[in-house]
Amino acid sequence: MVLKAFFPTCCASVDSGLLVGRWVPEQSAAVVLAVVHFPFIPIQVKELLAQVQQASQLGMAVLGTWCHCQQELEESLGHFLEGLGTIFSHDPWLQLCREKGTRCWSCKAIYHQVSSSPDTPSEDQVMLIFYDQRKVLLSWLHPPMTVPNCQAGDVTASARGLAAIFDTVSRSKMLFHSDRFDESPVRLSHWQSEGVEASILVELAKWASGPVCLLVASMLSIISAAGTWRLWNLWPLSFIRSKLSACEQLRHRLEQLSLVFSTQKAQSPTQLMRKANMLVSVLVDVALGLLLLSWLYSNDRIGQLANALIPGADRVAEELQHLLQWLMGAPAGLKMNRALDQVLGRFFLYHIHLWISYIHLMSPFIEHILWHVGLSACLGLTIALSILSDIIALLTFHIYCFYVYGARLYCLKIYGLSSLWRLFRGKKWNVLRQRVDSCSYDLDQLFIGTLLFTILIFLLPTTALYYLVFTLLRLLVVTVQGLIHLLMDFINSLPLYSLGLRLCRPYRLAAGVKFQVLEQEAGRPLRLLMQINPLPYSLVLCTYRLPSYGCHPKHSWSSLCCKLFLGELIYPWRQRGDKQD
Template structure:
């Protein structure tokens, strides 16, 4: 039987200790999340794992032992590592070891029959798979509808078998909150082994986001209540509001801002991505609008354009064409997932379409060592999945109808119809 052990690359230099993670029986694989360093008290390790299970709802347990032979191993350490299987009973029990002064790794499994009597080691073969814990933690796995082409020496894997691995790492964030510099009784090694990654500016932004969003939500609710007043539903105000595209844009943006500044937490990563895309769309729309207004008001360009276009009979076709282009540009900004595209460009591993495995080492009598690399989602799939709904303010006329109206004079004199024309 072939067993797979997913081992984080950040723990390759960890001191000897216990392998903490989750066993996925349907995949016959073990996902290692952290290494518990010596010395430790077993009851304290069990209490830590119980707290993590309660917080993350993930069956985190001790999978086996980890031995890093920086020096010649002592006989007492070897016997102690073997005896831990009686305290933290798990089936199968992994014994992973990194040889001293070389890149060789050894891994064997033992299936314990009872608390004190081990069974004979079976014929289980172990496949050791290294993964970047930080990237897997921050990634969101998508169905691999269009994976990139296979490369030489690489194999692709289905997302169904890897969903448990990504889900385990993502939901075990409570385990990564403590690191080896904490004063707690249990010292761990994981992706934050060099210290908790945090920033004062980020923490201040998190603290300030709540009150700011609450204030803006109240302000937007007042604006919505004012816009729903009966006065604006009377004629001719209702007629004007229905004909002006600016009012439709304001209504659409008001709905987006209400969703963005809502104090409710996003239910899933897809909703969080949608909020981020809406925020990026609003910011870009406002920035482009301010730039256009500043350019038009500089040197009285609005007056110059009016003086140039009004005497020309063709006021109108150019104006309508520019208006249509502005509509299309605004519609594109409203629907384009700018944040997702920027995330795909700067952090491609955040949007994962699948993984590929690259062979690191394969020796006879040694476990097969593979490196798991994340395949990013193609740009076309990013646009298809995270595309935002538009406001529906499309141009009312096509280019063909505009040219026909220009030919018959209806575009220059819109109050005249073809039936009222005289020779």
């Protein structure tokens, strides 16, 4: 039988002593966590292990002996080390030794209670596996990925074994801080044997995090309570809140801050990583917003933007007027209905005139509005982008109105033609049963239907042309807003902390392990080095991607084309909380 002994690399050069760790019977593995050095009193070692076991709920035991040199074992410590096996009485009893002056190791596993069967051996071979204790302690082993050409049971068993090893090391933190147990005289060697890695700033931050989180959480609860007032649920305010992207982004940011500064302790590494990702995302967002704020308020860029806004609006209105005048003539040589063409063209020209008059009426206040709106960048770049999206929606409201007018007229004609087409075939739409049924019509109904069908079919090209032009303009505006919302969604959902861990400390996010052969000779124990496989960047993004309220496509390409052809109003981008149609 071959036993696996996981030995920390930091203990490979320490003095002789006892091997302290945990025995994993289902894996036939012994996980060595520390080395107890001579001199020691056995009763003190047992008391220390009992205290650590009570604090960590982890079965700790003395697994065997460790000797740094073979001569020392034979000359002075031989009888004493043999007697330790009877004092601590653990089966199997490991004997690890590194020969003096060489890189050779000897590993044995001895059973003190040998079975009566003659076929049961009293000594087993040991496979020595070295591991970096610090990396295994700080890493988090993720669920196993799908491995091709491998049985599912083998993958599950291997993952369960690795999880037991990682869980043993992670739950043994109390052993690494054994100096807290009434200043125990037992001297240990482990990954912190040269000193605890900490700093005064880190300790002060941990000490101050509790009161800061309590203060911020109370402030956020007050803001959340103010947001639930019935005043905000009245019709005008509720309608405005549902249409403005800035309100949705502020609500999303408030939820993130409430979760980050919550006084409840994270129950799992996933929740802790989620909090860290949200905190870093908020900090990066605010830093980018401050950079944008400093750029806007330097060199009077707010004034330059306000001065360029009015000429830009006039330019857009002039281009729209040229477009309407082109449509009121003979666009691309098409023969249009003169009367309907003139009515629609003058109707839209009047709306452009009203809109430009409104923009010029607001021109004295535009610089002040932009100055105060620019201050919102201190809350984050996403807040500024959401306000930019709302400003684009307000500045292009006339284009939206043109699209709605054209779509309604076109949709009315399409549904009228489809209804009259059913009349010619002796069909009708049954509203109650939601189906097409047979129907008999008299001569007057057929005459009126033929007359209306002829009128609608000759007016359709003119209406369809206006609908096509303004739909393209509307889709252009929606595309710009969609790109802005996609950028906001990218900033909100990007797990920056996890990506930083993967870049700087790849062992923190472990997808598995790999073994490197250090020594494989006849008569010598097999020695392996366990190395951590980091989680790929794609899986880091997939696993730790933050939830976002951001927009995503509502319709498929087929349904979008169908709605465009029928003249139904489309909103290609929707919020995640909205319901499907």
